[in-house]
Amino acid sequence: MNAIESELQRAVDRHSEELVALSHRVHDANEIRFEERRSSAMVADCLDRGGFQVTPGVCGLETAFVATAGSGPLTIGICAEYDALPGIGHACGHNIIAAAAAGAGLALAPLADELGITVRVLGTPAEESGGGKILMLERGGFDGVHAAMMVHPSPEERAHAECLAVAHFHVSYRGKEAHASAYPERGINAADAITVAQVAIGLLRQHFNPSDQVHGIVVEGGAAPNIVPARTEARYYVRSRTLESLAALRQRVQRCFEAGALATGATLEVEEESPPYSEFRPDLEIGEIYRRAAESLGRVFPPLPPKRGGSTDMANVSLQMPAIHPMIAIEAKGASNHQPEFTAACITPSADRAVRDGALAMALTAAEVGRTGSIRSRLLDADTAYSRR
Numbered sequence: 001m002n003a004i005e006s007e008l009q010r011a012v013d014r015h016s017e018e019l020v021a022l023s024h025r026v027h028d029a030n031e032i033r034f035e036e037r038r039s040s041a042m043v044a045d046c047l048d049r050g051g052f053q054v055t056p057g058v059c060g061l062e063t064a065f066v067a068t069a070g071s072g073p074l075t076i077g078i079c080a081e082y083d084a085l086p087g088i089g090h091a092c093g094h095n096i097i098a099a100a101a102a103g104a105g106l107a108l109a110p111l112a113d114e115l116g117i118t119v120r121v122l123g124t125p126a127e128e129s130g131g132g133k134i135l136m137l138e139r140g141g142f143d144g145v146h147a148a149m150m151v152h153p154s155p156e157e158r159a160h161a162e163c164l165a166v167a168h169f170h171v172s173y174r175g176k177e178a179h180a181s182a183y184p185e186r187g188i189n190a191a192d193a194i195t196v197a198q199v200a201i202g203l204l205r206q207h208f209n210p211s212d213q214v215h216g217i218v219v220e221g222g223a224a225p226n227i228v229p230a231r232t233e234a235r236y237y238v239r240s241r242t243l244e245s246l247a248a249l250r251q252r253v254q255r256c257f258e259a260g261a262l263a264t265g266a267t268l269e270v271e272e273e274s275p276p277y278s279e280f281r282p283d284l285e286i287g288e289i290y291r292r293a294a295e296s297l298g299r300v301f302p303p304l305p306p307k308r309g310g311s312t313d314m315a316n317v318s319l320q321m322p323a324i325h326p327m328i329a330i331e332a333k334g335a336s337n338h339q340p341e342f343t344a345a346c347i348t349p350s351a352d353r354a355v356r357d358g359a360l361a362m363a364l365t366a367a368e369v370g371r372t373g374s375i376r377s378r379l380l381d382a383d384t385a386y387s388r389r
Contacts, residue, residue, distance in 0.1 A: 039095075059139035070119050155332050168273040174231060174267040189266070220233040293361040
């Protein structure tokens with residue numbers, strides 16, 4: 001593998017300036033879920049220039065794409081994310097994810113046939129609550145993929161992702177306006193309905209399992225203090241250890257929202273924002289290959305306690321095929337994901353190094369998977385290759 005490792009490293013180095021520029025451009029574009037038109041095009045164009053066959057707008061999703069190189073029987077999927085968070089930008093570092101995925105693909109493409117692999121870079125929109133990967137799974141975007149991978153920036157280096165299953169939903173109450181002082185008896189207070197629901201959820205927390213979480217925001221709560229609010233809206237997430245336990249918790253939280261409607265007479269509507277995200281089932285063998293590759297680049301994986309938190313639609317991919325989602329550390333001066341300081345950290349020299357190291361570590365991992373007989377045989381098993389159910 002020494003010659004292949006050297007060639008992959010040279011390839012990443014050749015593209016390094018382009019990849020860092022791509023990361024910064026996606027960061028500047030700052031596009032939220034399903035609106036990543038420029039960001040998606042930037043990543044797809046980079047791969048097109050590198051010799052990939054690119055198909056935009058796949059799976060009925062305008063900002064999704066599939067880029068393919070090589071013709072080997074073993075297909076390795078590399079996932080690129082590029083959506084930002086509303087109001088806070090790339091505080092989860094998806095610009096780094098996108099550039100590292102493109103870099104891994106560009107490095108592997110010239111060696112794909114020699115390694116006996118097909119490289120498929122998947123542009124996956126709307127990880128931040130839209131479930132782009134789940135929609136692509138359901139619509140055939142991952143058909144034929146034997147294993148999938150991506151890297152995600154974090155304050156910590158971790159070889160294996162741990163996350164919670166999550167449901168994302170939008171809540172709205174409809175009441176009736178009235179003068180809040182002169183004719184309050186004629187109103188139905190939708191703001192009171194959400195208050196009742198929030199109090200009920202707060203009381204329910206005593207009975208949560210250790211991994212259960214509920215958090216949300218009110219996005220509309222009334223127009224003026226002297227008008228009884230006729231409309232309130234909120235966005236909520238419910239998380240739990242597995243899809244099974246999530247379903248049970250989701251029902252209990254639903255009843256809290258129903259209580260708000262019952263108590264006030266307001267009308268309740270609940271709309272799911274995406275399919276539920278599942279728990280993550282990492283492929284430990286491929287994950288350890290990634291760890292060794294990253295360590296060879298100077299990455300250090302300190303012993304850390306388990307950290308089960310956050311959620312990703314890559315988890316749903318992991319239930320359908322072997323997958324890894326390692327965390328790659330960047331220096332953020334004490335900040336962590338979803339903080340504005342982390343947004344700023346995602347275009348620093350440390351973040352730029354993560355683009356290069358993430359790309360090369362994934363390329364080295366894919367190459368070793370392609371050349372290791374036991375893993376290759378396991379992945380090529382007819383029951384392993386994904387096809388939509």
